[in-house]
Amino acid sequence: MTRHRLLLGLLALVLATAASTTLLARAGARPDPCVVKGERAEAREALVTGSGTQVLVIGDSYSVGAGVLPEESWPVRLPGRVRVDGFSGSGFSRGASGCGDVSYATRAAAAAGSARAGLARADLVVVEGGLNDADQPGADLEAGFVRLVEVLDGRPALVVGPPPAPRLPYDDVAAVDAALTRLAAVHGTAYLSMLDVELTYQQDRLHPDAAGQRVFGDRVAAQVRSLLTTGSRPRP
Template sequence: MTRHHPRPRPLAALLALGLVVAATALVWARAGAGPDRCVERAERAEQRSELVTGTGPEVLVIGDSYSVGAGVQPDQSWPVRLPGRVRVDGFSGSGFSAGASGCGDLSYATRAPRSLRTTTRLVVVEGGLNDTDQPVADLEGGARRLLRLLDGRRVLVVGPPATPDRTWGEVARVDATLQRLAGEYGASYLSMLDADLTYQDDDLHPDPAGHREFGDIVAAQVEAMLTSS
C-alpha cells in the first residue's frame, strides 16, 4: 500500500494562518471574550429570550447585558418592569457598532430582523456602554442602519447610564450621538445620564435594585407611548 505523506504547507500559508489566529485572539482579548465566553453569552441570551412577561401590546427590547440581566436572575432584569407583553433580544457585550462585541457582528441592526414581528407594537432599543470605545463613525453607522430598519415603527431609544466603570465624557458622547440620531429618524429618546442606579461589584452592571430603578424609568416612558398610540 502506498502511503501518502502530507505535503508541507507553504510558508505564506502558515503565515496567513498565524495572522488569522493572532487577529482572532486580539479581538477576544479586547472584549474580554473567548470561544467559551461567547458560548456562555449566547446561551444566556437564549434563556432570556424564552422569558416573555406581561400582557397587552407587544413590546420588543433589543439590548446588551443590561437587557439580559447579567449578574442577576432573568426575572430581576429591568425589562420585566415594562408594561405590555415583553420579549427580549439581548446579548452581553453587544451594541450599535458592529465591532462592539468580541463574539462577531452582533450589532442591534444585525439581530433585529430575527426578532421583529408584524405584531410588535413598540421597539425599545437599550445600550451604548459597549460603544464607548468604538469610533464615532461606527456608532453612528450602526445606529442609522438600525433606525432605517425600524422605519415606520414606534421606537424608544434608551441611552447608556453614567456608570462608575466609564468616564462621564465617554458616556456623554454616546448619549449625544444617539439622541441626535433618534431625533433625525423620528424615534423617541430617553437619556439615562442622570439615572441614580446602584451597581454590582464590577461598577458596571446594575444590582437588583438598580434594575428596578432602571426598569421603572423606562416603564413610565413606554406606558406613555403605548397609551398615546
C-alpha cells in the same frame, strides 16, 4: 527482558501522565465566552412577561440581566407582553462585541424573520444600550443607528441611552448619549436619556444590582406607558 519491561513501564507512565494532563486541561478549560453569552441570551429570550400590547426589547447585558436573576432584569418592569432580545457586550456598532456582528440592527433584522422574536408583531420596540459603543468610532455608532432605523421600517421605537456606569469614563458615556440624542432627533425616534439616573451597581461597577435594575426598569416603563398611550398605535 528486564530492560524491555522497564521501557514498557516508562512508556505506560508517560502515556498515563499525558492522558491525565489532557483530562485536567479539559476539566479546567474555560468555556467560550461567546457561547456563554449566547446561552444566556436564549435563556432570557425564553422569559416572556406580561400581557397585552406587544413590546420587544433589543439590548445588551442590562436587558439580559447580567449578574442578577432573569426575573430581576429591568424589562420585567415594562407594561405589555414583553419579549427580550439581549446579548451581553453588544451595541449599535458592528464592532462593539468581540463575538462578531451581533449589533442591534443585525439582530433586529434576524428578529424580523423569527416568529418567536416577533418583530413583525411588535407594537413598540425598545432599544437599550450604548455603553459598549463608548470605545467605538462615532461613525460606526451612527452607521449602526441608521441601519437599525432602516430595519425597523417605521415601527414605533424608543431608544434608551446608557447610564453613567462608574467603571467607564463619564465623558465617554456622555459622548454616546449626545450622539444618540442627535441621531434620534434626526430620524424622528423617541429617546430616553439615562445619563442622570442614579443606580446601584454590582461589584464590577458596570452592571446594576437587583435594586438598580428596578430603578432602571421603572424609568423606562414610565416612558413606554406614555408612548403607548399617546405616541404609538398597534400595527395591523
